[in-house]
Amino acid sequence: MRPGLAKQSLLHLLLAVGGLTMILPFLWMLSTSLKPESEIFRFPPVLVPNTWDWANYVEAMKAAAFGRYFINTIIYAVAVTATNLLFCSMAAYAFARLRFRGRNPLFILVLGTMMIPPQVTMVPVFIMLKRWPLVGGNDLLGVGGHGLLNSYTGLVLPMAVGAFGIFLLRQFFMTLPSELEDAARIDGCSEAGIYWRIILPLSKPALATVGIFTFTAAWNQFIWPLLIMSKDSMKTLQVGLQVFQTQYTTTWDLLMAATVVLTVPVLVIFMFGQRYFTRGIALSGMKG
């Protein structure tokens, strides 16, 4: 039921104004990133700078070990995404399709963890990683060194499996026709084989959704890497942004340039995976 032309134009107008408000901060970010220092602190401010100072980007990247931060962030995001896809899909398959004692209570327990604020577990996990025995200079009792802090393992492991992925994939697996599995079982296929050869290939949209969500969340994560990595060479991009903010001043042009660089990968992934996102949200079954 497409509304009349007048109504359509009005709707477009409203949406466009709203959309511009959404984008304005990004335009401002872009504009500031290209301004030479003299133009930043100009009042009235200008949206389009007179000269486009591309050198800001170069300078921003040199201000801190952003190359290093980039590598750290990629390692973290890719590792967390991979482990989530693998372990969550395995657990989801067990919850969705296999029968075993305690299946429902266990699933509810897993769901319940989504309600626990991460801050509750933050402190003990930090201590646990610090006191991990026999790594990072720790003895058998976990004393003396810094354990798994400042390490990739320490950063990735606690984030390797999330209830969100298990939940979403389980809902999706439950929509697949069970006749396929029954047929496979009759043909003598093992449960693991069913998982690997039948369920997974059919679940590409759901897996893509979990992958994109997880990658984006990991890429953008701030508080967790902030906590675990105190050594500069191990920091991630989000934490690294803070180098532009001292107690007294903020170098806005460089900060904005760095922020633009940070945002591009996520934007690219989002633009390509957009259709999976919205389909994925609908998949998780909000209807009761």
Next chain:
Amino acid sequence: MPEGRGPVLQGQARTAYLFLAPGLALFFLFVLIPVIAAFYLSFCRYDIIHPPTWIGIKNYARIWTDISKQGIFYLSLRNTAQYAIGTIPVGMALALALAMLLNAGLRGISIYRTSYYLPVVTSLVAVSMVWMWLYDPSYGLLNYGLEVLSRGLSLVLGREVVIPPQAWLGDPGQAMPAIIVMSIWRGLGYNMVIYLAGLQSIPDHLYEAAIIDGAGPWQRFRSVTWPLLKPTTAFILVVSVIGASQVFAQVYVMTNGGPNNATTVIVHQIFQNAFSFMKMGYASAMAFVLFALIFVLSLINLRLLRGGEVEYA
């Protein structure tokens, strides 16, 4: 399928345990145990360097005293509540309105959807920085906007109208509202997309029947749209309350709890006490108070919005 003990079922159970093993092990290690440990720590004094010392309910008592004397934790509770009340109703209403606009069958829906979802996908730290810059008292776009507005009003009204530049994040009264506006801007796209999915699942024939019965747009909204959106609304409300109670990154980046503790929130207090003041026990106690709050609020929410399974067919 009968629940027998045949070989097929036993094989399934075995595979199930195998498949669940890695996920559950990690969950056990990094979620369950820390929660139990945090609970234990909340009854201790612990600064990481020295082993924890049991002090009973002293941490919780301290929280209680703080609340009754309107101390910092009380302030963080109040600020968090202010944040939640500021962001949730307005945010949800706007998201619903936007979703309904987008649902009207216009062309170019994906362009709009992208631009509204953009703030959600970008890192919170990045957008916090950008908005800090927007709010800058001397060079920010917002105060410039105010100046343009005053000039415009002066022209229209024929007399001098001066809207002074505001301190925004530097003013104790404006800092939290400023963060609230930024957060609404940020979260809009996410709720909008969820509402959109909910709206698109309402069958058209219900609207057609309502129109035939002579229902106007507001009537249609009240009797068709709103009731059938109840499960979606419930989901968004619960998730939003949980999210608002845990707000942290924006506060940490933009104001670090200031000015004068005007924006410190619960998680900010937990973070400060744990990692700046090295009071892990106290921080754990605060975290559990937060958890209890979220749990109760979620239950209330779910109860309030129950009964959304309306069948109109």
